[in-house]
Amino acid sequence: MKYLTEFRNGEIAQRMAREITAIATRPWKIMEVCGGQTHSIIKNGIDQMLPAGIEMIHGPGCPVCVTPLELIDKALAIAAQPGVIFCSFGDMLRVPGTDADLFQIKGAGGDVRVVYSPLDAVELAAKNPGKQVVFFGVGFETTAPANAMSVHVAKRRGLKNFSLLVSHVLVPPAISAILESPGNQVQAFLLAGHVCSVMGYWEYPPLAARYKVPLVVTGFEPLDLLDGIRRAVIQLEAGHHEVENAYERIVTFEGNRSAQRLLAEVFEVTDRAWRGIGVIPKSGWRLSDPYREFDAEERFQISGIHTQESALCRAGDVLRGAIKPAECAAFGKECTPRHPLGATMVSSEGACAAYFNYGRFLSAEELAGAGSALTGAAHG
Amino acid sequence: MGEDVKASLPVPASATPDFSNWSCPLPLVGYPSIVMGHGGGGKLGNELVEHLFLPAFRNAALENLGDAAVLNLPSGRLAISTDSFVVQPLFFPGGSIGELAVNGTVNDLAVSGAMPKYLSASFILEEGFPLAQLAAIVEAMAKAAATAGVQIVTGDTKVVERGHGDGCYINTAGIGVLREGIEVGPHRAQPGDAILVSGTIGDHGMAIMSVREGLEFESQIRSDCAALNGMIGAVLDAAGAAVHTMRDPTRGGLASTLNEIAQSSGVGINLSEARLPVRNEVQSACELLGLDPVYVANEGKAVFFVAPEAADLVLKTLRAHPLGRDAAVIGHATAEHKGMLVARTAMGANRVIAQQIGEQLPRIC
Numbered sequence: 116m117k118y119l120t121e122f123r124n125g126e127i128a129q130r131m132a133r134e135i136t137a138i139a140t141r142p143w144k145i146m147e148v149c150g151g152q153t154h155s156i157i158k159n160g161i162d163q164m165l166p167a168g169i170e171m172i173h174g175p176g177c178p179v180c181v182t183p184l185e186l187i188d189k190a191l192a193i194a195a196q197p198g199v200i201f202c203s204f205g206d207m208l209r210v211p212g213t214d215a216d217l218f219q220i221k222g223a224g225g226d227v228r229v230v231y232s233p234l235d236a237v238e239l240a241a242k243n244p245g246k247q248v249v250f251f252g253v254g255f256e257t258t259a260p261a262n263a264m265s266v267h268v269a270k271r272r273g274l275k276n277f278s279l280l281v282s283h284v285l286v287p288p289a290i291s292a293i294l295e296s297p298g299n300q301v302q303a304f305l306l307a308g309h310v311c312s313v314m315g316y317w318e319y320p321p322l323a324a325r326y327k328v329p330l331v332v333t334g335f336e337p338l339d340l341l342d343g344i345r346r347a348v349i350q351l352e353a354g355h356h357e358v359e360n361a362y363e364r365i366v367t368f369e370g371n372r373s374a375q376r377l378l379a380e381v382f383e384v385t386d387r388a389w390r391g392i393g394v395i396p397k398s399g400w401r402l403s404d405p406y407r408e409f410d411a412e413e414r415f416q417i418s419g420i421h422t423q424e425s426a427l428c429r430a431g432d433v434l435r436g437a438i439k440p441a442e443c444a445a446f447g448k449e450c451t452p453r454h455p456l457g458a459t460m461v462s463s464e465g466a467c468a469a470y471f472n473y474g475r476f477l478s479a480e481e482l483a484g485a486g487s488a489l490t491g492a493a494h495g
Numbered sequence: 496m497g498e499d500v501k502a503s504l505p506v507p508a509s510a511t512p513d514f515s516n517w518s519c520p521l522p523l524v525g526y527p528s529i530v531m532g533h534g535g536g537g538k539l540g541n542e543l544v545e546h547l548f549l550p551a552f553r554n555a556a557l558e559n560l561g562d563a564a565v566l567n568l569p570s571g572r573l574a575i576s577t578d579s580f581v582v583q584p585l586f587f588p589g590g591s592i593g594e595l596a597v598n599g600t601v602n603d604l605a606v607s608g609a610m611p612k613y614l615s616a617s618f619i620l621e622e623g624f625p626l627a628q629l630a631a632i633v634e635a636m637a638k639a640a641a642t643a644g645v646q647i648v649t650g651d652t653k654v655v656e657r658g659h660g661d662g663c664y665i666n667t668a669g670i671g672v673l674r675e676g677i678e679v680g681p682h683r684a685q686p687g688d689a690i691l692v693s694g695t696i697g698d699h700g701m702a703i704m705s706v707r708e709g710l711e712f713e714s715q716i717r718s719d720c721a722a723l724n725g726m727i728g729a730v731l732d733a734a735g736a737a738v739h740t741m742r743d744p745t746r747g748g749l750a751s752t753l754n755e756i757a758q759s760s761g762v763g764i765n766l767s768e769a770r771l772p773v774r775n776e777v778q779s780a781c782e783l784l785g786l787d788p789v790y791v792a793n794e795g796k797a798v799f800f801v802a803p804e805a806a807d808l809v810l811k812t813l814r815a816h817p818l819g820r821d822a823a824v825i826g827h828a829t830a831e832h833k834g835m836l837v838a839r840t841a842m843g844a845n846r847v848i849a850q851q852i853g854e855q856l857p858r859i860c
Contacts, residue, residue, distance in 0.1 A: 119782065125769075125841045160844020231784075337842050452849075474837065474847020 122336030123159075131341040132164040135348055142168030143351050144300045145344060146293070146436055148286060149255075149307035150177030150464025151335050157469040159337045161344075169348065172300070172436035175289055176307050178254040179206045179462035180434060181389040182282050187212045188420045190251050190280055193411060194220045194227050200243060202236040203251040205229045210461045213422050233265035233279075240269065240277035249411045252281045257309045259283050259400065260374040263381035266402065266409040280411035281402060284387055286310050287318050288398035293435065294326045301436060303347040305333035305340070308362040315370025319358045327356045334362040381406050390458065391431025430457035433466050440470040447471060529624040534654030543652060547630060548616075551637040556613070556648040564648035566613055569672055574609035576600055577668035583858045585628065585662055588702050589718030592665055593635030595794060598722045599745070600669040601643045605724035606741040606797055608679040608731070609671030611643060616650040616667050621660035632663060643722035645669065677731055683739040684760035686830040689806035691799045693726065693813050694719065694821040695772045696749050697791035701780045716776050721795030726816040730799065733812040737805035742798050747851050750789040750836065752798055754850045758834045760800075766826035766838040766848065789838075790851050800828060 147153055153173045156162050162171050175181055191212045194201035201217070208217040208229065221227040226246075230236050233250045240248035252262035262279060269277040286307060293301060306319065311332045323330045329350035333343030343361045350357060360366055380403065387399030402410045427445040432438045440446050440459070450456040452468055459465035532539035549557065556564040580596045597614065604611040616636065620629065640647050702718040723743060731738060740760070744752035749771075757764045773788045781788050795818060801809050806824055813819030826838075836848045 119779075123841055125843055128842045158846055159840050159842045160846060161842065163844045164842060472847075472849050474835070474845075474849065 119336065122334070122338040124338065128161075128164065128337050128341055131338065131345060135169065135341070135345050136166040138345070138348050138352060139166050139169055140352060142170065143302050143348060144170045144172055145303045145305065145347050146172040146174045146301040147305040147333070147340070147343075148174040148176040148290070149305075149310070149335075150174075150180065150462065150466070150469075151309070152176070152305060152307065152333065152340060153466050154464060154469045155335050155337065156340060157473045159340075161337060161340050164341075165344065169344065171344075173433070173439075173466040174293075174304075174436060175389065175392060175434040176255065176286070176310075177434075177459065177462050177464035177466070178258065178284065179210055180430065180458040180465050181284055181392065182210075182253045182458065183388045183390045184213065184424055185388075185420070185422045186280070186282050188214075188422050189412065189415075189417045191215055191217065191220055192417045192420055193249055193280065193415050194225045195223070196225075196247075196415070198246055200226045200228060200236075200239055200246050200248045201251070202228050202230045202233075202239065202248060204231075206462050206464075207251055207253070209455070210458045211455055213420075233262050234268065237265050237269050237272075237274065237277055240274050241272065244276060246276060247414070248277050249415075250277075250279050252279045252283070255284055255286060255307065255310050256314045256378075257307070257312070259378055259382065260313060260371070263374075263377050266381055266406050267377060269409060270406065278409050278411040278414045279402065281400070282387070283382065283400040284389065285384075285398050285400070286314075287322060288395050289389070290322055290330075291326075292392070292395045292398070294328065296435065298437075301328075303329040303331070303351055305343045305347065306330050306358075308332060308334040308339070308366060311360075311362065311366045311370065313371050313374050315368050315375075316358055316360060316366065317368055317370070323356045323358050329356050330358045332358070332360045332362045332366050334365065389434070391434045425456040428457035430459040430467070433459050440467040443467070526626065528626055529620045529622055529629065529654055531622055531654050531656070533620065534652055540652060547626075547633055548650060548652075551633045552616075552640070552647040552650075554646045554648060556646065557650075564613070564615075566648065566670075568612065568670070571675070572673040574604050574607045574671045574673055575668065576603040576607070576671075577666065578603060579664065579666040581661070581664050581858055582703065583661060584703075584706055585632065587706050587718055588715050589698075590720040590794075591632055591635050592663060593632040594639045594720045596665040596667045597636050597639035597643060597645070597647075598720055598794060600667040601645060601722045601724055602743045602794075602797070604669050604671035605722075605727045606679075606743050607671070607673075608677040608741070609673045610728070611645045611669050611671040611724050613648045614640065614645050614667050614669045616647050616665060618650070618652045619660060619664040619666075620652065620654050621662050622654055622657040624662050629663065632665075639722065643724055674731060676736060677738070678736070679738055679741050681740055681742060681756050681759040684756050684762050684800040684828050685739055685802075686762050686828050687803050688739055688762075688800040688828040689803050689809075689824055690753075690764065690766070690826045690828065691801065691806065691809055691813065691822060691824050692744075692749065692772065693723070693797045693799075693819045694795075695774045695777065696744070696793055696796065697773060697777045697781065697788035699745075699794040700748070700791035701777045701786075701788075703792075704784065705780065716774070716780060719793055719795035721818055723795065723797050723818065726813065726818045727797060729816055730809055730812050734801060734805045734809050737802040738799060738809070739802070740798075740800035744793050744796060744798055746792050748788070748790040748792055749798065750787075750848045751851055753836045754848070756798075756800065757828075757836055760828070761833050762828040763830065763832035763834070764826060764836045765829055766836060768838050769841050770823050770825045772821045772823050789848060803827070 236250040331343045382400035383403040385401040429443040455461045459467040578599045585592045601611045698719040702716045742752045813822035
């Protein structure tokens with residue numbers, strides 16, 4: 116586990132947290148963009164280690180969570196069709212559509228399969244020429260290269276029975292939208308390290324300059340996150356607004372150029388609806404003209420679906436960072452990972468699921484009580 | 496004859512067993528694979544019993560081939576348990592469905608404080624299932640039973656049409672004799688109890704995942720599948736009534752087992768993440784797949800809740816046993832936050848480890 120355990124050292128983490136406390140003279144609100152970062156923060160209790168004034172606001176960077184309900188309903192309609200093998204990452208199976216989820220479609224006889232790579236779905240298409248194989252390609256820039264590669268390979272192999280149900284979204288337009296939204300409170304961002312491993316961070320200096328916000332490319336391990344937060348606080352205290360890279364072992368300024376070339380060939384920029392947020396102009400990718408024939412929406416022409424959001428679910432406010440998950444009235448009551456009302460309670464990167472799974476429904480006293488009891492654990 | 500048959504059956508050592516040198520000791524009327532008739536109760540079925548099951552499992556109770564095995568048991572309390580096995584793939588690094596089917600039931604009896612004695616074995620086979628694979632599974636069961644010191648005394652075989660099964664499903668049931676003076680159960684954990692685990696967690700689940708289609712890892716993670724009755728016997732001999740609760744954390748992993756105990760006993764559980772024994776390769780594979788080892792299945796591990804003053808003795812006893820070398824004290828039960836499992840993270844913060852929703856990894860046993 117080299118390059119991982121080194122970044123989980125509790126003593127160094129405590130030291131870094133003390134350093135942040137020493138630097139911070141005022142309260143600051145910092146948003147971590149990526150859902151993976153949210154989970155790491157909650158799982159490791161990073162937010163509990165920070166000084167009281169430093170508040171982490173959880174961003175919209177959970178691809179499953181921001182996928183519009185209408186597209187999920189379309190996925191369910193396609194997956195239920197005979198002759199279709201519907202492939203998805205595991206997360207998507209439990210996301211509730213208006214009337215069902217993919218597990219229920221599978222239980223009712225739909226051929227729904229979990230794959231670990233979209234290229235596995237391409238293989239399935241090659242092996243099952245009599246079936247239509249559809250891959251549900253959602254995600255940010257991180258998952259886009261593999262999805263792009265799947266249609267690229269399918270085209271090269273002349274596969275007529277593979278298609279992509281695609282809903283890609285992009286980080287920079289989302290950051291702009293958050294900063295321009297009325298009542299925005301976010302003063303600095305931790306940029307999503309894995310998005311930047313693909314895209315580099317050359318897109319971000321204009322954002323930092325225009326909105327005068329510090330942007331820090333940040334990783335996912337506890338020390339990565341603390342370093343990202345530390346650098347953001349140093350900039351905020353000094354009134355700077357630079358793009359900094361706190362994830363140098365993975366991310367370069369240019370990013371992965373060959374992946375970017377493939378993305379530019381396979382995808383084109385489009386307006387996208389973000390679940391709970393609304394349409395953000397030029398905030399996503401769709402298949403470009405040469406690859407349009409692989410678009411599942413074009414191939415299946417699903418119409419007449421009825422889409423209705425839960426009236427109780429406040430996932431949109433959570434995704435915008437306007438409320439914390441536990442502030443939603445349905446949290447832990449009508450809405451649990453077992454009976455999720457919205458995607459943020461389902462996905463492994465969803466903020467509500469993170470809060471629920473790691474016990475953030477407990478009062479501070481209850482958790483503190485557990486802590487003091489733990490300190491007394493001296494066996495072994 | 497029995498010994499010769501055993502010697503000629505290969506036991507697969509890896510996930511891709513080699514059956515090229517296998518030959519049926521007495522030809523099963525020329526069928527290399529299971530046909531519907533093998534489950535029909537007629538001549539073909541009898542041949543399976545006589546040429547395969549009987550030589551492998553041979554014992555006095557089984558040899559009568561009656562409708563039921565007749566057993567002599569000491570007076571006292573008996574424990575009975577049953578489990579079905581649908582693991583896919585059937586052969587994996589460190590074992591097969593055969594070892595699982597024997598050890599799974601043996602372990603359920605052992606953690607209940609019983610000494611496992613007798614097992615039944617029922618097979619549901621799919622038409623077309625290769626006899627060579629069935630023979631390897633049966634041989635694995637025979638070896639596992641011998642190691643655990645139990646006898647397979649009765650059984651049954653059914654065959655389903657091709658496409659209606661997945662090769663081979665096995666059900667085993669077991670009978671054990673409870674030890675005198677031992678009262679253990681998931682409801683008996685007490686505040687203050689020390690919690691021990693007998694070794695590294697997550698090995699079995701990740702071994703299965705590592706050979707699932709499309710997920711082949713380069714390094715081999717082996718299943719920990721093993722019979723725990725010997726090790727548990729040593730702990731009970733040493734610590735006796737100081738042992739309050741024992742469980743084998745199979746499906747759902749350590750987290751599910753501890754949550755169940757917390758709820759059954761009405762205690763809270765404090766866990767120290769830093770003390771959880773996890774193999775490097777298991778941790779790495781979990782990172783890769785986004786899994787948490789506390790939720791991943793084990794098939795050769797036991798969890799003990801013991802009176803605090805007995806913790807050192809139990810730890811020493813476990814570590815002296817070949818199956819308990821990596822044993823560790825991982826936390827303790829408390830009167831606070833009842834019914835919940837709270838882990839101290841390496842960062843020094845606390846997090847709740849909740850019960851798993853649904854299955855993290857399907858068909859692992």
